[in-house]
Amino acid sequence: MNKPIIYLISDSLGETAEKVIKSALLQFGNHREYELVREPYINDKEKINHLLLTIARENAIVGYTLVNPDLRQYIKRRSVELELEAIDILGPMLEAMERMFQKKPRLKPGLSHQLDEAYFKRVEAIEFAVKYDDGRDPRGIEQADIVLVGVSRTSKTPLSQYLALKSFKVANVPIVPEVEPPKELYQTDPSKCIGLKINAKKLNDIRKERLKALGLKASANYAQTERIEKELHYFEGVVKALGCPVIDVSNKAVEETANLILQLQMLR
Template structure:
């Protein structure tokens, strides 16, 4: 069939029940094998009824174009084939034969749901955005962005704040973590966000001393020897516990927990036990109540922090 239109250009219609991006990409990859110019690719997106298929074929006939389509519905694919034959329009089914062969090999039927690939792409992008946010807000960095955090972890050094944050970010959660430093107030911004998002982390004294000593052995830069001293560790833990208790934040003891176990417990604490994947994470986030409580103690800490700033 000659693709020449009235305007003297070749036309290919990419018909899709979603965006048509996949179909266009395949067509362009194929065209790269031909030394031709002047080929116009037009996307016809969100074609999901037999009437819309009929109109697409009618337009293609009027402009002397061919149709390349990625329709997952068997009904629409059959309709496209019939309409194309009746109107003398060449139709190329990119996805139908592949679905049939895969169904035979996998021994399961395809879902036949339009737009699933785009949804998967959005979930992937959501994960990437969550990881970028989490890395940027590690160890108390950029406190002005705390209001965008879905989870905030608070704890003294070596309580697994960063590993747990990164693990949760990989599940699609935006996580910030804030270090507790002995006798210093927490950032005032922390006290203005929804307090139901905040969770404290602790580790037993003996285990924490062991972790800090291991860090001292690996550390290239000088670190105070008291960093791994048992008395110093006890004082820091006592101070962090007092902050958590006064703020009313739930606490997770990381002493003998894996990161995966801690993540599951944390999601229960913030009333999202089912949230282990991005789509579930989103649903849980909508369902979760935004209590946003601010205790008198936290207000006092906020005023004190403001004076220091």
């Protein structure tokens, strides 16, 4: 027995129709029991008529997402003439919204797939955060909207990524007593720098867990109280020299710290 065929006609990619129809098909079995045929970028009556004749010969059904009301009406009329089962997926919602908003729709296909300026800005910010993570390239400090400064395990990288999703370009600089911070850090606007402070006990616990996850001994110097206190003392000197705001992240989730940083940015 031949599989039932379902055609998807769209004036764009047809992804909307496919998602809706697949959701409905889940109620009737698995994907082996039917065939889906997607027909994208259909925007004139001649193409529609040709498709409908094919669908009628194959005894298939059709679902369609077309923003043009004339084309929707054409499919509706021709499907009745050809005794086809045709489902208008988008039309009734557009018509209801037109009545509610008392406004004509834009009637432009593919709007959900357009990549707007905000999208590109967010992608650029994410790429920036990766490129200038963990002090890899100090040249990013001047270009950044926000510069995070802190010792290891103060959530600099997760914060950078979280803020990047808000379209902020973020660089972060690790503070290590044996390594002088880059000169660019002292040359940039201190108001865009944020020191990430943490208490020694909390940092000790976090670093021990990190060592465990890496399969290393918790007694390593990285998690020793003396070493941690040395790093934190050095960090205090750096942020004091910078004159930048400092946030205590000891008992804060990444989202909470990020919101505080965003508030500081608004004050700028």
